[in-house]
Amino acid sequence: MAEKLIELKNVTYVYEADEEGEPGYAAVKDVSLDIHKGEFAVILGHNGSGKSTLAKLMNAIYEPSEGTVTVKGIPSDSEENGDKIRRIVGMVFQNPDNQIVATIVEDDVAFGPENLGVEPSEIRRRVDEALKTVGMYEHREREPHKLSGGQKQRVAIAGVLAMQTECIILDEPTAMLDPVGREEVINTIRRLNKEMGITVVLITHFMEEAVLADRVIVFDGGRCIAEGTPREIFSQPGFLIDHGLDIPQSAQLSNALGFEECALTPEECVDKITEMMGGAKND
Amino acid sequence: MVRDITFGQYYPGSSAVHKMDARMKFVLTFGMIVCIFVCRNFFSLGLMVLFTSAAVAVSRIPLKMILKSIKPVAVILIFTGILNIFYTKGGETWFSFWKISVTEKGVYTAVFTMIRIIVLVIISSLLTYTTTPTMLTDALERLLSPLKVFHIKVHTLAMMMTLALRFIPTLIEEIERIMNAQKARGADLESGGLIRRAKALIPVFVPLMVSSFRRAYELAFAMTCRCYTGGDGRTRMKQMKLGLRDFIALTVCLAVLAGIITLNHFFPKVI
Structure with missing residues (x-):
């Protein structure tokens, strides 16, 4: 098995009760989980399942109330270590508007490396490279508020890329986007993982996105309730629906038709149905 | 608008x-x-x-x-x-x-x-x-840097200005959105005297304030994630x-x- 990048051991995170009488509650309960180097992991869960809290635990924004989080052997138990961890694990948030700092695209991408104290000429190189990777190079001098949601989110991804972190956590990066923007962002994320070997942890509630992963981790009520390849997970529709989740249409169809192995994409579905009907395989 | x-x-x-x-x-x-x-x-x-x-x-x-x-x-x-x-x-x-x-x-x-x-x-x-506004605040930061002697946090001030500039268009969009939402609920924002109109804006500015605080909170997280720890040890892509x-x-x-x-x-x- 590949090297462990992020290790969570019996992690619990409790939001403290505040003065206004809101009771405290545990958002993450006794979770043990590893993220391996180079993998594309998807964390799936409906709203309030604790998946965003988990993301913030993974890059040391939150310190666990109980248990330990270690990134490449560095425990997230102090401010200093938190800073070291965030140099390894980058993060992209849901709302692109609230994570863009500068008024010009390239200045925003440069923000991360500037904070790391990288040499100016090297920053320039990294910024150009990162913008080309996400396909936003020609927009480098534009103002972020004039871009579409998908473009803004790709700028945010470039901002993390320029920091050259080994791992990127994306906390529902497509939740606020239209279908076109969603596809742009997902394709970008896949390319980062497949071509550049960056470890990707994608948090989402879109099943179509989960299908692309190497590993799916299902979250509900602050606990990790299932883990496996997309095929394994989506072969048990009843289980997912019980936990407030949907399953991709292709999987739904193949389950209804009683396929032994569920199909994940429409193309796969077509192939299987053709086979079932006794027709020749589509080539 | x-x-x-x-x-x-x-x-x-x-x-x-x-x-x-x-x-x-x-x-x-x-x-x-x-x-x-x-x-x-x-x-x-x-x-x-x-x-x-x-x-x-x-x-x-x-x-x-x-x-x-x-x-x-x-x-x-x-x-x-x-x-x-x-x-x-x-x-x-x-x-x-x-x-x-x-x-x-x-x-x-x-x-x-x-x-x-x-x-x-x-x-x-x-x-x-x-x-660019970034260059402008950068220039201001550097021109005012002698004030560091008097323990004035020049970098923090410049950062605040950059962020304020950055969020002006975002907040304008937000105001428009809230105004439309309130109009859809029957709020009358355009008629009546000055005082009445000023009062009618309260349901616009309260949600605006709330959402601005939420934005600020999220922005702070995002900046922490990108290793922002203040002005010390920072470099600049665009040199002057x-x-x-x-x-x-x-x-x-x-x-x-x-x-x-x-x-x-x-x-x-x-x-």
């Missing part, structure tokens, strides 16, 4: 003015604004107008953009014009009716003041048109270097100042 705020909006380009060091631009803009007030007669003011037109020409900012920047001050312009015409007395009387009279001095002062305001606005918007271009600009500006003083000396003053 106010979707299009031109004042303080960068106009991309690659002219000599764009490429100038932001610090020098900042200082020179201030210097030239002072120069406008040094002008005492139409000859020195003419020189200033000439300089401004030349600067605009070099910057290759379209005339349309320049006119756009004057638009918001049009009311002030007309107001000062009228005020000066009727209240400044002196010299030959050109026109007189009942208690109103227009004198030679009044007209001169009015024209002079109006040109002054126009030049002032053009010069200052030239700075914001040719310099004073070049030949900047010294030429400085020389030109000094020459203009010298010209203005000379012209002030040789011709009678108007204002």
Whole structure:
């Protein structure tokens, strides 16, 4: 098995009760989980399942109330270590508007490396490279508020890329986007993982996105309730629906038709149905 | 609504003015604004107008953009014009009716003041048109860095300004969204007297405040994630270097100042 990048051991995170009488509650309960180097992991869960809290635990924004989080052997138990961890694990948030700092695209991408104290000429190189990777190079001098949601989110991804972190956590990066923007962002994320070997942890509630992963981790009520390849997970529709989740249409169809192995994409579905009907395989 | 705020909006380009060091631009803009007030007669003011037109020409900012920047001050312009015409007395009387009279001095002062305001606005918007807000705050940070001696957190101030600028368009969009949402619920934002209209805005500004705090909170997380720990140990992608271009600009500006003083000396003053 590949090297462990992020290790969570019996992690619990409790939001403290505040003065206004809101009771405290545990958002993450006794979770043990590893993220391996180079993998594309998807964390799936409906709203309030604790998946965003988990993301913030993974890059040391939150310190666990109980248990330990270690990134490449560095425990997230102090401010200093938190800073070291965030140099390894980058993060992209849901709302692109609230994570863009500068008024010009390239200045925003440069923000991360500037904070790391990288040499100016090297920053320039990294910024150009990162913008080309996400396909936003020609927009480098534009103002972020004039871009579409998908473009803004790709700028945010470039901002993390320029920091050259080994791992990127994306906390529902497509939740606020239209279908076109969603596809742009997902394709970008896949390319980062497949071509550049960056470890990707994608948090989402879109099943179509989960299908692309190497590993799916299902979250509900602050606990990790299932883990496996997309095929394994989506072969048990009843289980997912019980936990407030949907399953991709292709999987739904193949389950209804009683396929032994569920199909994940429409193309796969077509192939299987053709086979079932006794027709020749589509080539 | 106010979707299009031109004042303080960068106009991309690659002219000599764009490429100038932001610090020098900042200082020179201030210097030239002072120069406008040094002008005492139409000859020195003419020189200033000439300089401004030349600067605009070099910057290759379209005339349309320049006119756009004057638009918001049009009311002030007309107001000062009228005020000066009727209240400044002196010299030959050109026109007189009942208690109103227009004198030679009044007209001169009015024209002079109006040109002054126009030049002032053009010069200052030239700075914001040719310099990105980031460069501007960067320049400010560096120009003010001597204040660190007095324990003033110059970097933090500059960062605050950058973020404020960055969020202006976002918040305007937000206001529009909230206003539409409240209108959809039957809120009447446009009728009634001043007080009633001001009161009607409360349901717009309360949600705006709440969402701004939430944005600030999220932004702080995002900045932490990108390893922002304050000004120490930061580097900059865009370095600032004073070049030949900047010294030429400085020389030109000094020459203009010298010209203005000379012209002030040789011709009678108007204002």
